[in-house]
Amino acid sequence: MSETPAFELRRVVRRFEQAGRPLEVLRGVDLIVQPGELVALVGPSGAGKSTLLQIAGLLERPTAGDVLIGGHSCGTMGDDARTGMRRHSIGFVYQFHHLLPEFSALENVVLPQLIAGLNRKEAEERAHELLAMVGLAEREDHRPARLSGGEQQRVAIVRAMANVPKLLLADEPTGNLDPHTAEDVFGHLTRICRAVRLGALIATHNLELAARMDRVLEMRDGLVVEYSR
Ligand SMILES: Nc1ncnc2c1ncn2[C@@H]1O[C@H](COP(=O)(O)OP(=O)(O)OP(=O)(O)O)[C@@H](O)[C@H]1O
Secondary structure, three states, X not given: OOOOOOEEEEEEEEEEEEOOEEXXXXXXXXXXXXXOOEEEEEOOOOOOHHHHHHHHOOOOOOOEEEEEEOOEEOOOOOHXXXXXXXXXXXXXXXXXXXXXXXXXHHHHHHHHHHHOOOOHHHHHHHHHHHHHHOOOHHHOOOOHHHOOHHHHHXXXXXXXXXXXXXXXXXXXXXXXXXXXXXXXXXXXXXXXXXHOOOEEEEEOOOHHHHOOOOEEEEEEOOEEEEOOO
């Protein structure tokens, strides 16, 4: 029996209105990410990568089409159900870490778990474990300001995984880092996704890093196609 995909887009359309004229950014996108599969999304600025991630992350609704997370159709869900699905099943990593500055690295990884209803002891155990996986066991009591840019982003990555999501979405996760640090952070991101068999969709302008993923997709003319040089 084949495995349920981590995530699926079915014929997703997203239309905006710009200067009174319709702009179709996504024109019927089909996309499947399997559990443990790392997929890069590339394409020129304005091609629609962020729009696609917003829809995939249930932050926006498509004009038409459906999003399935772990086999569950989200198209007809109400807002509360979508929020619940987002909280429990999707992890987000952005270009900027968005860590809470007044909390330690550990607390930043514990908090989303408490919000999702886990007890503090379990949440702390998981946070210790995750931070150790990205080499930050010794730094977990530090506030973000005392961490380097790469370390901050490593905390953001494991925070996104704290609630054992089915899908990780990342929008330019290394866009704010120098090439060496970007490489290091990307290494941590891919290694930990593979270790926990988490499906990931990562939008990036960095083709060198994208090429290390299992698949590279390109946004072209409102559709997603296999990337070819
Ligand atoms: N809320 C909105 N209203 C109108 N147009 C929008 C809106 N959001 C995005 N767009 C348009 O949709 C297109 C795709 O934008 P999007 O941000 O998804 O591209 P992108 O590929 O992520 O670009 P970048 O690589 O620069 O982040 C752009 O032409 C943008 O102007």
